[in-house]
Amino acid sequence: MSRIVNAFQRLKAKYRYSLILLKQLVITDFKLRYKGSALGYVWTLLRPLALFAILYVVFVHFLKVGSSTPHYAVYLLTGVIFWNYFIEVTTNGLSAIVGKGDLLRKLAFPRYAVVVAGSLSALINLAINLVVIGLFMILNGVTLSIDSLWVLPLIVELFVFGLGVAFLLSALYVQFRDINYIWEVVLQAGFYATPILYPISLVVTASPLVAKLMMLNPVAQIIQDIRATAVTSDTVTIASLFHNPFASLIPLAIVIVLAVLSMIYFKRRSPGFAEEI
Amino acid sequence: MSKNIAVSVQHVSKDFRLPHERADTVKSLFINPFNKNRKKFETQHALRDISFDIPKGEFFGIVGRNGSGKSTLLKIIAGIYLPTQGNLRVNGRLVPFIELGVGFNPELTGRENAYLNGALMGFSKKEVDVKYRDIVSFAELERFMDQKLKNYSSGMQVRLAFSVATILAESDILLIDEVLAVGDADFQRKCFEYFRRLKKNKKTVIFVSHDMNAIRDYCDRAILIDNSRVIATGTSAKVAREYDKLFLNSSEDVDSKGKKQNRWGNKALRYTEVGCDPVVTIDSKTLRVTTKLRVNEDMDEGLFGFSVKNSSDVLVLGTNTQLKNKRLKNLKKGEIIELNWTIPNIFGDGEYFINVSAETIAATPCDWWDEAAHFRVAKNTPTGMITYPLMELEAFRNSERI
Numbered sequence: 001m002s003r004i005v006n007a008f009q010r011l012k013a014k015y016r017y018s019l020i021l022l023k024q025l026v027i028t029d030f031k032l033r034y035k036g037s038a039l040g041y042v043w044t045l046l047r048p049l050a051l052f053a054i055l056y057v058v059f060v061h062f063l064k065v066g067s068s069t070p071h072y073a074v075y076l077l078t079g080v081i082f083w084n085y086f087i088e089v090t091t092n093g094l095s096a097i098v099g100k101g102d103l104l105r106k107l108a109f110p111r112y113a114v115v116v117a118g119s120l121s122a123l124i125n126l127a128i129n130l131v132v133i134g135l136f137m138i139l140n141g142v143t144l145s146i147d148s149l150w151v152l153p154l155i156v157e158l159f160v161f162g163l164g165v166a167f168l169l170s171a172l173y174v175q176f177r178d179i180n181y182i183w184e185v186v187l188q189a190g191f192y193a194t195p196i197l198y199p200i201s202l203v204v205t206a207s208p209l210v211a212k213l214m215m216l217n218p219v220a221q222i223i224q225d226i227r228a229t230a231v232t233s234d235t236v237t238i239a240s241l242f243h244n245p246f247a248s249l250i251p252l253a254i255v256i257v258l259a260v261l262s263m264i265y266f267k268r269r270s271p272g273f274a275e276e277i
Numbered sequence: 278m279s280k281n282i283a284v285s286v287q288h289v290s291k292d293f294r295l296p297h298e299r300a301d302t303v304k305s306l307f308i309n310p311f312n313k314n315r316k317k318f319e320t321q322h323a324l325r326d327i328s329f330d331i332p333k334g335e336f337f338g339i340v341g342r343n344g345s346g347k348s349t350l351l352k353i354i355a356g357i358y359l360p361t362q363g364n365l366r367v368n369g370r371l372v373p374f375i376e377l378g379v380g381f382n383p384e385l386t387g388r389e390n391a392y393l394n395g396a397l398m399g400f401s402k403k404e405v406d407v408k409y410r411d412i413v414s415f416a417e418l419e420r421f422m423d424q425k426l427k428n429y430s431s432g433m434q435v436r437l438a439f440s441v442a443t444i445l446a447e448s449d450i451l452l453i454d455e456v457l458a459v460g461d462a463d464f465q466r467k468c469f470e471y472f473r474r475l476k477k478n479k480k481t482v483i484f485v486s487h488d489m490n491a492i493r494d495y496c497d498r499a500i501l502i503d504n505s506r507v508i509a510t511g512t513s514a515k516v517a518r519e520y521d522k523l524f525l526n527s528s529e530d531v532d533s534k535g536k537k538q539n540r541w542g543n544k545a546l547r548y549t550e551v552g553c554d555p556v557v558t559i560d561s562k563t564l565r566v567t568t569k570l571r572v573n574e575d576m577d578e579g580l581f582g583f584s585v586k587n588s589s590d591v592l593v594l595g596t597n598t599q600l601k602n603k604r605l606k607n608l609k610k611g612e613i614i615e616l617n618w619t620i621p622n623i624f625g626d627g628e629y630f631i632n633v634s635a636e637t638i639a640a641t642p643c644d645w646w647d648e649a650a651h652f653r654v655a656k657n658t659p660t661g662m663i664t665y666p667l668m669e670l671e672a673f674r675n676s677e678r679i
Contacts, residue, residue, distance in 0.1 A: 017399040024396030028385065035384045106379045107397055108356030271359040274352070275293065 018110045025117035030124065044125065048132040052077050059197070069199060070232045071140045077133060078231055079196040079223050085126040086162055086219050087187055092118030093166020094180055098173050101277035111270040112263075115170050119163045126155075142231060150229040157255055158222045164259030167266040174269070174276050194220045200236045208241075215241055218251040282368060283450050283481040284331040284354060289363035291324040291349050323349040325505045327363070333449075334479040338492040338499030338513055340520050346505045348454075351375065351485055355452055369449030369481070372398055376454070378438030383427035387418060387437055390426050394441045408444050416440035443471050450481045489517040489653060490626055521555040524651040539647040545574040546608075546635035546643035551650045558655055559626055565619050566631055566650065572612040578638040579605045583618055588628040594620065597634075624654045 034040045056073045069075055096115045097104065104111070137144065173179045193214060195203070200220075203211040214220055215238045225248065228235040238247045295318055324346045331337045341347040352358045353365060355373035380397045381390050391412055395405040405412075413419055416436040426434065453472075472495050475482050486492055492499055496513035501520055509519040550569035557564045566583065584595030598605060598616070605614065630648040637643065672679050 016401075020396050020399060020401045023402075024393055028382065028389070028393055031389065032382065032384055103380050103397065105357065106376050107373065109397060109399070274357045 018113045021109055021113045022117050022120070025114060026120050026124070029117065029121040033121075044128045045132055048077070048081060048129045051080060052132075052136060055080065069234055071137075071142050074133065074136050074140050074142060075227055075231050075235075076197065077136065078227055079194075081126070081129045081133060082158065082223050082226065083191065083194065083196050083219065085122055085129075086158065088122040088125065089119050089159075089162030090165045090169060090183065090187070092122055093162070094169040094173055094183055096166065097170040097273055098177075098277060104274045104277060111273055112167070112266065115166050115266070116163065119159065119166055122162070123159060137231070144230065148230045151226050154222050154226050154229075157218065157252060160259050161218050161222075161255040164255065164262040168258070168262035171262075171266045171269045174273055190217075190219070193217065195224065200224065200241075204236060204241070211236075212241055215247075216251055216254070218255045221248055221251040280368070281332050282330050282366075283333045283335070284368070284371070284483065285364075285366045286330070286350075286354070287328050287364045287366075289324060289327045289350075289353060289360040289365060290322070291346075291353060291358060292361045293321045293323055294318045295321055322505050324353070324360075324502075327502070327507055329500055329507065329510060331481060331483065333368075333481050335498060336476050336482045336484060336496045338496035338516065339483065339485045339502065340487070340489070340492055340499055340516060341502035342523065345502045347485055347502050350502065351452065351454060351483075354483065367450065370399075371450040371452060372442075372446040373452045374442055374446060374454065375452065377442060378434060381426060381434065381438065384425060386425055387422040387429065391422075391437065391441050394438070395445055398442075398445060400445050405445065412437075412440045412444045415444055439467070450483070451475065452483045454485050489520060489628075490655060493517050493655070518555070521651065521653060524648075540645065540649075542635070542642040542644040544644060545572075545576060545637070545641075546579055547571050547573055548633055548635065548644050548646055548649065551631065551633055551646070553631060553650050553652050555651070556653050556655055557622060557624075559622070559624075561622050563619050564622050564652065565617060567617045568615070568633055570614045570616070570635060570644070572608045572610055572614065575610050576608040576637060577606065579608050579614075579643070580636050580638055580640075581605070581614075581616055582634040582636075583616075584632045585620070585624075586630050586632065587624075588630075593624070593629070595632075622654070626654050628653050 034043055037043060039046065052073065055076045059076055060073050093115055096118045097111065100114050103109070103114075169179060169183060194217060195214070200211055200214070203214060215224065221238045224235055224237045228237045238251065239245050241247070327350060339347050339350060349358065351373075352375075353360050354367075355371070355375060356367075357373075378390075378394065380393055382393065385393065388409075391409070392402060392405050396402075413422055416433075416439070418433060418437055421429065421433065426437075429437070469491075472482075472484075472491075476495055482495075484492070484496060492513050498511065499513045499516035500507050501509035501516045501523075503523060509516050548568060548570050550567070552568075553566045554564060568581075568583075570581070572579075580597055580599055582595065582597035585593045587593055596618075608614075629652055631650040631652070632647045633644075633649045634642070634646070635644040
């Protein structure tokens with residue numbers, strides 16, 4: 001019995017440390033983000049605003065792509081912002097361990113805390129961006145309903161996916177220093193392989209099979225589902241493409257499997273980080 | 278583990294695998310995944326079968342020369358490295374104190390850094406809040422806490438780091454590396470005051486140092502690590518003595534391994550013995566250095582010198598046979614020469630090294646031996662102050678000499 005109590009206390013002590021650390025790391029990151037810039041935190045709002053202006057001018061005004069899709073500018077902005085979040089989560093994660101090498105060699109804090117802190121920082125940034133999107137939605141006359149709350153579990157899915165990739169990349173990067181260049185290329189390719197700037201319907205008319213494969217990418221599935229629930233129902237989602245309401249379980253399964261495997265891999269590698277960096 | 282044991286180290290070994298060619302790039306992995314060369318590595322045994330227990334409330338010293346493995350042991354106790362073999366058990370909260378100001382960020386204010394540093398050591402905002410005033414006043418930085426760290430002088434940074442660490446880390450077990458004992462005299466005094474307080478409060482402290490005076494003064498027990506193994510355990514005085522012996526006997530074999538080029542010359546003259554008392558108390562008037570040489574080649578005249586330097590590599594005194602008007606002419610092969618120097622004890626407490634030299638009168642070095650021997654001047658007063666032997670005191674009461 002006392003052993004169980006002991007184990008429980010040890011567990012509690014362990015997570016206490018992680019939570020304290022996590023909180024302080026996220027706060028520090030937030031404080032440092034716009035240190036030295038004249039406008040400071042205003043940038044967190046100005047960035048999505050400027051992005052929206054560019055998208056609006058280029059795609060709605062000049063190219064007139066997707067003019068059939070209602071609220072196309074907001075539709076684009078949603079995709080870009082969630083994709084940017086994915087970039088931020090994974091690049092934060094990639095350098096989380098190696099970037100803190102100095103700390104790792106001197107203190108025995110829980111290693112995963114720095115990875116999670118990087119993901120949480122990106123999530124805070126996303127939340128601020130979402131406020132801006134919400135603003136544009138109202139201005140654009142998008143009607144939100146109770147169904148739009150589906151966005152929340154979708155964000156959770158994206159967070160878990162981002163975190164899983166972050167764990168994998170951060171641990172790999174300790175050993176293989178080429179990963180950052182490879183990941184840069186993967187992200188570039190991913191940007192074009194995900195229906196962010198163009199409607200997926202273009203791909204569907206060209207090759208339904210390619211479109212189906214593209215939608216198995218969790219980021220593509222999440223972005224399309226978010227657009228469908230929050231921006232316009234006139235969106236091709238994985239469910240409508242596969243004619244199966246449960247099709248989104250496939251990317252969801254990919255997310256869960258990847259996250260679990262990445263965490264196991266990270267956990268196994270983390271005791272050696274201090275020596276290998 | 279018994280309840281009275283704070284830290285238990287059992288049969289701990291640590292190996293480092295040092296690859297000859299690191300598979301640092303994915304390319305080398307893809308191109309040559311089965312190349313056996315890639316798997317080649319050297320195993321370095323940093324620690325072998327280390328075992329000891331530290332009871333609660335003990336001030337425990339770990340000593341050893343550079344490269345002996347004590348830093349690795351420290352990192353294992355701190356949980357930074359995992360042991361390759363063996364077990365480490367820690368009973369209570371251990372705060373490592375290996376480096377000051379870990380994670381300090383120049384862009385943050387002193388206050389923010391204090392909280393960040395605290396969090397890295399596992400202290401919550403509330404815990405830091407409670408002790409924040411003490412931290413600031415101990416560091417004497419009241420007016421500067423809201424300034425960015427980059428505007429601090431290095432001395433201010435060290436003060437902040439030290440006070441965050443010392444004020445917060447009043448936990449069960451403290452792990453203190455000698456890096457703490459750097460800094461100016463004022464700062465050192467503060468360090469030692471702090472150690473005294475820890476000792477008074479019966480904290481469990483693991484203290485790593487090269488400074489045998491500090492080990493003798495503060496530690497109850499100590500271990501000596503050399504060549505990855507524990508070679509002495511016991512009272513701090515005994516272990517410190519063993520540590521000193523290590524230096525007396527080591528010069529020759531360190532030389533032969535080529536690790537340290539501290540002896541050179543054409544060997545026409547060769548020292549066979551250089552000795553002195555390893556420990557001298559500060560009130561002894563003189564100390565004696567005995568040397569013995571063998572003449573390996575006939576020579577018109579030899580010149581023999583001797584000097585003492587302190588642990589910061591500064592020469593304190595020196596002389597030679599010519600200056601002392603002892604001419605050694607017509608040296609014949611096979612002769613044995615003995616030179617015994619008596620020097621006044623003008624030294625403060627600390628470590629000193631003896632350099633000896635033997636050369637021809639034309640200044641061709643035959644045997645130039647730096648750090649041939651080593652002695653320590655220990656203070657013998659309980660006051661903690663340094664008393665010099667040459668200070669004389671005359672005291673009078675109502676004009677009567679006492």
